[in-house]
Amino acid sequence: MELGLKGKNVVVTGGGNNIGRAIVLAFAAEGSNVAIAELNHSAGKRVVGEVEALGAGASAFVVDADVTDQAKTQQMISKTIDRLGSVDVLVNNVGWTIDRLFMEKSRDEHVKEVDVNLWGAINCLHATLPHMIERQQGAIVSISSDAGRMGEYREAVYSACKAGVIALSKSLARENGRYGIRFNMVCPGLVVPEQSEIAGTESMWAQGMGDLFTDEIVERVKRAYPLRRIATAQEIANAVVFLASDAASFITGQTLSVSGGYTMM
Ligand SMILES: NC(=O)c1ccc[n+]([C@@H]2O[C@H](COP(=O)([O-])OP(=O)(O)OC[C@H]3O[C@@H](n4cnc5c(N)ncnc54)[C@H](O)[C@@H]3O)[C@@H](O)[C@H]2O)c1
Numbered sequence: 001m002e003l004g005l006k007g008k009n010v011v012v013t014g015g016g017n018n019i020g021r022a023i024v025l026a027f028a029a030e031g032s033n034v035a036i037a038e039l040n041h042s043a044g045k046r047v048v049g050e051v052e053a054l055g056a057g058a059s060a061f062v063v064d065a066d067v068t069d070q071a072k073t074q075q076m077i078s079k080t081i082d083r084l085g086s087v088d089v090l091v092n093n094v095g096w097t098i099d100r101l102f103m104e105k106s107r108d109e110h111v112k113e114v115d116v117n118l119w120g121a122i123n124c125l126h127a128t129l130p131h132m133i134e135r136q137q138g139a140i141v142s143i144s145s146d147a148g149r150m151g152e153y154r155e156a157v158y159s160a161c162k163a164g165v166i167a168l169s170k171s172l173a174r175e176n177g178r179y180g181i182r183f184n185m186v187c188p189g190l191v192v193p194e195q196s197e198i199a200g201t202e203s204m205w206a207q208g209m210g211d212l213f214t215d216e217i218v219e220r221v222k223r224a225y226p227l228r229r230i231a232t233a234q235e236i237a238n239a240v241v242f243l244a245s246d247a248a249s250f251i252t253g254q255t256l257s258v259s260g261g262y263t264m265m
Pocket of ligand 1: 013014015016017018019020037038039040043065066067068092093094095096116120143144145146187188189190191192199200202203204205
């Protein structure tokens with residue numbers, strides 16, 4: 001199957017860690033040029049090194065980003081266009097949560113969930129769409145979550161935001177299909193990075209999530225998945241790359257769970 005991603009210019013937000021890192025490496029393996037839009041510059045740099053080690057003409061660079069800030073997000077997209085000439089693919093990957101009951105979370109934590117998960121996606125879409133409309137082409141994949149499809153225990157506001165990302169993308173798919181722009185969503189199953197793999201304090205896994213997902217909890221999660229294991233980051237990245245590719249040219253407004261059958265919708 002020809003994916004048609006060689007030489008394509010791709011922005012991956014939060015590409016410095018875990019799922020985002022795997023997405024960057026998967027596009028690079030297809031010969032795409034990847035802008036790693038990162039709050040943590042050194043985490044992004046680490047992934048650039050891994051891309052360079054792939055050889056085969058793959059290229060990546062870090063573009064400093066804070067997707068919660070509209071002006072900085074506009075600058076991030078402008079800098080990427082200045083450097084690469086265009087943005088063919090946007091992957092909205094940045095996300096954040098901390099697993100706690102709704103009434104146990106502080107207002108600040110709820111605000112951060114909305115800022116990162118929902119405003120982050122809105123800002124990136126708003127900054128990128130004019131460019132894609134002008135070029136009459138583009139593919140956008142936003143990372144949602146099964147939490148956004150069915151609601152999740154201890155993840156109420158995060159679930160609301162991830163549901164918001166799905167509805168936002170479906171609405172934009174209706175508005176912008178006429179310009180040849182596609183919008184799709186991937187809902188990952190649980191992907192717990194190894195402690196040694198976590199780069200930077202901005203990763204949610206460095207901020208308490210890692211402590212909550214003990215071996216015992218992960219075993220419980222595995223039993224809830226029909227395939228009886230948790231995902232690798234690479235398995236999530238494969239779905240993202242497919243949906244962004246020419247092989248998915250007639251797919252838009254769709255939500256794909258890559259979660260071992262946890263949700264079947
Ligand atoms: N890991 C999972 O189990 C899981 C499950 C379902 C959905 N998801 C979703 O997948 C996506 C990736 O999850 P992950 O586990 O790889 O996350 P992570 O926290 O490990 O990595 C996020 C990356 O984004 C960067 N970042 C954080 N805030 C940023 C900002 N404001 N601007 C730019 N960059 C920023 C961080 O530096 C980090 O490198 C998220 O949207 C998450 O909600 C993850």
